[in-house]
Amino acid sequence: MATTQAGSQRRPRLAHECAAGEIFGRAPIYDAIFSCISPRTLVRTGRSCRAAYAAYRDFSHRAYNIHRHLSRFLSEPLDFRSLQARTGTLIAGSNALQFLDRTFYPKSDMDLYVHPGHVREVFDYLVEREGYKFKPDSTQPKDYRKIVSDDWDGTQIRDEPLAHDELLLYYQIRGVESVFSIEKHGPDGLLKIQLIACETSPFDAIINFHSTCVMNFIAFDAAYSLYPVGTFEKRDTLSVWRARPLHDLAVVIKYGERGFAWISTLPASTSPQSSPFHPFTDRTVGDRYTWRLPLDTHGVALRSQMNPSSSIFQCDPVIYNGWALERVQYGMGTVYKTIKSSVFRYNYTTTNYKLNFKLWLFAIEQGFLSRILMERKLLDKEGWPWFDAELASSWETFKHDFLSFIRRDST
Incomplete structure (x- = not known):
């Protein structure tokens, strides 16, 4: 029996280890296997042994290559992801589904969901840097600059939007303010991007999609x-x-x-534990039911400080959102409370009334102080302070308290 340099005996390789080494040591073989299995099975296979883990890591690095995925529509994927990082723009719809499902839908477009105040910046980037051209519908002017302003006032009081019956009839997505189509010719034919200007936030629109299979999205740092x-x-x-x-x-x-x-609706007997849709459960982005796929952010330029009066806020705001799937009039629907205040740069959603009330009190107090300073000419719009970083702190405390409650309740 062979011995190591220290003189100890080396354990002989078992037959199944030899077989695993043969399978997971050759990329053509494990590529053929991994390409046919689901994401959960892929992860579980990678946990079976060291050889399988190494193969899983290698395959995932190539299968979930975000730059290769984006290169069909964008010539500079890294620069676009930097744009995502500073604007919170999300890629959603069938494009995100294709990325996570490792598949391809011919003739599909790319949908970008953009926060209020960032639409012009994203539009200009795609037209000036990527060579896309605006394709207006019958109600839109030929020049998008006439309807997409670069003058957004985030200091204004944010009222709840009125019901847009005609808009809903046309777009069939709650939370959508406008939809703009842009196109260009690529090596494989016509490329189309839909730029969706959101009323409140990209998440608010995505969570109201027609069904759950398209409730996926790609941020600058992760896919969900x-x-x-x-x-x-x-x-x-x-x-x-x-x-x-x-x-x-x-x-x-x-x-x-x-x-x-x-599936049109869930049976009356459905419980949160028995359904993969986790109904009647308070959810948050990134919770234990969410699949979060981290992306390589090397080279991505993070958001700079919004202004000298605001705290540094460099994560994607989508992670500070929550919702629940409940029974509504015609089946199942997403429910939540919107957090909208001019003291936050972005709008958020939550199902937690305690957190919502806490933030409401903070917003009233801080908003009052900021407006007093503006009236006395001690503060201008450019220096208006936003407290999204402070919201992040409250959100993390809420999640910690909520998870502690769940653990106590389950014991």
Whole structure:
């Protein structure tokens, strides 16, 4: 029996270890295997042994290459991700689904969801840096600069938006203010990007998509799936009731052809534990039910300080959002309370009334002080302080308290 340099005996390799080494030591073999299994099975396989883990890491690095994924639409993916980092822009819809599912839908476009106040910056980047051209619909002027202003006033009091019946009839997404189409010709044909200007936030629009299989999105630092088990394991998509019922079957047919079974609602006997859609449960982005896929951020330029009066805030604001899936009039729907205040640069959502009340009190006090300073000419719009970093601190405290409660309740 062979011995090591220290003289100790080396354990002989077992037959199954030899077989694993043969399979997971050759990229063509494990690529063929990994390309046919679901994300959860991929992760579990990688945990089976050292050889499988090394193969899993190598395959994932290539399969979830965000720059390669973006290169179909963007010539400079790294610069675009830096734009995402400073604007909080999210890639959602079928594009994010394709990335996480490691698949490709021919002739599909890219949907970008943009926060209020950043639409002009994102639009200019895509037109001036990436060579896209605005393709207005019958209601829009030929020059997008006439309808997309670069003068956004974040100091204004943010009232709840009025019901936009005509808008909902056209876009069928709650939380959408405007949709702009841009196009250019690429090596493989026409490329189309839809730039969605959101009323409150990208998350508010995404959580009101037609069904759960498209509740996925890509931020500058990570990709997220809110319902990964239902989407990638069960291949089911649960219909989410919006402002009006879905009358046409185009969406149902499209995602049926893509391999997803449409579920109109959940049975009355459904419990949070028995369903991959986790109904009647307070959720947060990045919770234990979320699939978060970290992305390599090497070379991505993070957001600079918004102004000298504001705390440094460099994470993507999407992680400070919460929601729940509850029964509504026509089936299942997403419910939450919107956090909207001029003391925060961005708008957020939560199901926690304690957190919402705490932030409401903070916003009233801080907003009052800031407006007094503006009236006395001691503060201008450029120096208006935003406290998103302080919201982040409150959110982390809420999540810690909530998780502690869940652990106590389960013991």
